Amino acid sequence: MATEGQSPPMSWRDSYRGMSSDNIKGLILALSSSLFIGASFIVKKKGLKKAGASGIRAGVGGYSYLYEPLWWVGMITMIVGEIANFAAYAFAPAILVTPLGALSIIISAVLAHIILRERLHIFGILGCALCVVGSTTIVLHAPQERGIESVTEVWDLAMEPGFLLYAALVITAVFILIFHFIPQYGQTHIMVYIGVCSLVGSLSVMSVKALGIALKLTLSGMNQLVYPQTWVFTLVVITCVLTQMNYLNKALDTFNTAVVSPIYYVMFTSLTILASVIMFKDWDRQSPTQVITEMCGFVTILGGTFLLHRTKDMVDGMFPFIIFIIDRLLSILTRNLWLGVWYLPAWFLDSEK
DSSP: OOOTTSOOOOOHHHHOOOOOHHHHHHHHHHHHHHHHHHHHHHHHHHHHHHHHHHSOOGGGTOOGGGGOHHHHHHHHHHHHHHHHHHHHHHHSOHHHHGGGGGHHHHHHHHHHHHTSOOOOOHHHHHHHHHHHHHHHHHHHTSOOOOOOOOHHHHHHHHTSHHHHHHHHHHHHHHHHIIIIIHHHHTTTOHHHHHHHHHHHHHHHHHHHHHHHHHHHHHHTTOOOTTSHHHHHHHHHHHHHHHHHHHHHHHHHHHSOHHHHHHHHHHHHHHHHHHHHHHHHOGGGGSOHHHHHHHHHHHHHHHHHHHHHHHHTTOOGGGHHHHHHHHHHHHHHHHHHHHHHHHHHHHHHHHHHO
């Protein structure tokens, strides 16, 4: 029985009234964002290839792509996609918008296969599917954002010891990757470039969220531009975005687009959620079941990332061998399962004596 002053709980049938007009607008914007961002990877890769043919490649430190119009078309396409994604959050909840970002992986992989002739094997497709499923599981079970009424509240959250420690670890890891690992392994290990982009991206999203809150409150009549914290967040966003774009260009110019896109999405999404959990203390408002489900999503992501990374250079002749290995593993697993079923009653009876 509901207590006085509280409304009785509603069933899902009572609470469901179909998608509102705002949710439909957010859905259309999110789908458009995925289309633009997925296509931008391909256009930028074409521009990088064209620029590399007549100058120093971005993968070895060149910036000739800045003079290539095709690269700028891809860059503008990505900016349009990001603007659409930002606008989608103004109309629809994050639980609806964020998972749709996974569609950009599929769009990028398909276009790379068609336009760039980059072969996407069946196990690469399976890896993409695992990445999408894992990331979607995490996002769908992520808690709702807390209500914030001033940019100074975000600043106070960012100044708490937990997030300061996270930011310090991220900055330290980025400097180690840039000055130690990239000169040695940048051309051979995809995780080096993507690691820099993803780590820096997790900080940029927190600052973008602060700017979004400041803009929303300013448009509603509460001017947030008078606070110095707003401009500090702006400086962080500019620095992080420029760093992300630089090393993402290097990754696209060096490695297969169909592999770069899913791994970048997986790492970026995972680290962003981790940063949000630390800064906004999301898990404090979640049940153990929700937290465990999110951890299962992380495991799925790791499996998909491993599969993508290990099969990106796989040749067709390896398929029969891999199928044979999988068949043998399934046979062993099935045999052990039947042995367990056969001996389990006897073991149980012995333990009861």
